Amino acid sequence: MTSRERVWKALRFEGPDRAPRDLWALAGVTRNRKNEYEDLLLKFPGDFTGPRLRYGESSARCGVDAEVGRYTDEWGCEWTVAEPGVCGEVKHPPLADWSAFGAWRAPWELLDGADFSETNASCAKTSLFVRAGSWARPFERMQFLRGTENLFMDLAWQPKELFQLRDMIHEFELRDIEMLAKTDVDGIGFMDDWGAQHSLLIAPQLWREFYKPLYKAYCDIIKKAGKSVFFHSDGHIAAIIPDLIEIGVDAVNSQIFCMDIEQLARDFKGKIAFWGEISRQDILPFGTVDEVRAAVRRVRAAFDDGRGGLIAQCEWGNRDPKENIEAVFDTWME
DSSP: OOHHHHHHHHHHTSOOSSOOEEEEEOHHHHHHSHHHHHHHHHHSOOSEEOOOOBOOOOTTOOOOOOOSEEEEOTTSOEEEEOSTTSOOEEEEOTTSSGGGGGGOOOOTHHHHTOBOTTHHHHHHTOSSEEEEOOSOOHHHHHHHHHOHHHHHHHHHHOOHHHHHHHHHHHHHHHHHHHHHHTSOOSEEEEEOOOBOSSSBSSOHHHHHHHTHHHHHHHHHHHHHTTOEEEEEEOSOOGGGHHHHHHHTOOEEEEOGGGSOHHHHHHHHTTTSEEEOOOOTTTHHHHOOHHHHHHHHHHHHHHHOSSSOOEEEEEEEOTTOOHHHHHHHHHHHTO
């Protein structure tokens, strides 16, 4: 069974030979612990890859190297990086005052100058499942541009500028999704971090009214093209998982250890694929190898009935012991 076949079977609940593997590693691991990273991939090769493609250049971009310092991204947001290998956070949102909104525009040059000429050939040359990321992250993009506190106040007061900004971002993201959907990639992903530790960051009803239609539009394009939909969100998002299923998300990457794992399985097993993870808040950085193995076995006991619907994913943080990451994938092979 090829990796591509394995992932499709997992997504379709058709009994893959094992759970597909998907390791995410922060830049601090891939750069500063390169030998450890490459050694682990030799032992446990992943089943996913990305396509060859290139977006255009933006005059606003100063560089995204996850090095300590400041940089301005393509959208005009100034990021502050305080720790090497971590992307940092926006300290100076460009639209903190709505007075700047009239002169702001989305970085269309990224899409206008995109080069997908090698994308289909790169998909044809591999037996791995090709998953493309996208620019789509409307909630986070609005936070980066307005600032988190401002955006939450906007969602409460709902000035006309809020809807205008959302729609401008959505127009950009729709075009990106449409471009990706025309290629031969197997799946397309988008993201937004919606959860706090114990609940959604906003009321579920407000989420359904203001953001869900955007996600549905992305899903409709992707599914019409015959591709799978991958969605990532940090935090406790149990309240909106039924909505993600309804709009056509095939696999959700979420912090299931923030939620009731067994209840998630009772409610949603067989309806959506759970794409990881093992807790990066406590188990991976601070747990023992035995505790890591127990965490994987807990996930499998809840969800793994042999049909699929699981992707063996975890994130390798800068300080996580290699032994813990290795234990994750070794235990998935039991």
